[in-house]
Amino acid sequence: MAAVSLEVYGIxxxxxxxxxxxILADQIGIVGKVLNRSDGSVYIEAQGPSEKLAAFIEGVKASPSPAGRVDRVAIHSIPENSYTRFNVMYE
Known part of the structure; x- marks a missing residue:
């Protein structure tokens, strides 16, 4: 298992x-969370087997939303968490 945080910038x-x-995380088998940030970016914590995590990251970079556009993604390794599913969070 591997875990990363993603800071996603763009539309x-x-x-x-x-x-x-x-939806992308559920399809691939990734657990974690996603939330909007006040600066207009989206923050994601994602955890799963390395090959699935790599596929998830590529999907995020391509923008899972047809109306969205990803300009930049900052990726950082983080310690594993006890996530059991992928959640949409609200600030």
Whole structure:
């Protein structure tokens, strides 16, 4: 298992990005969370087997939301958490 945080910048709020990210995570088998940030970015914590995590990251970079556009993604390794599913969070 591996775990990362993603800070996603671009047109990622108000376009269904969090919900389509959850769908992507559920399809691939990734657990974690996604939430909007006040600066207009989206923050994701994702955890799963390395090959599934890599596929998830590529899906996020391509924007799971057809109305969204990802300009930049900052990726950081983080300690594993006890997630059991992927959740959309609210600030």
């Amino acid at each position: 990622v709020q108000g376009v269904g990005f969090r919900y389509t990210t959850k």
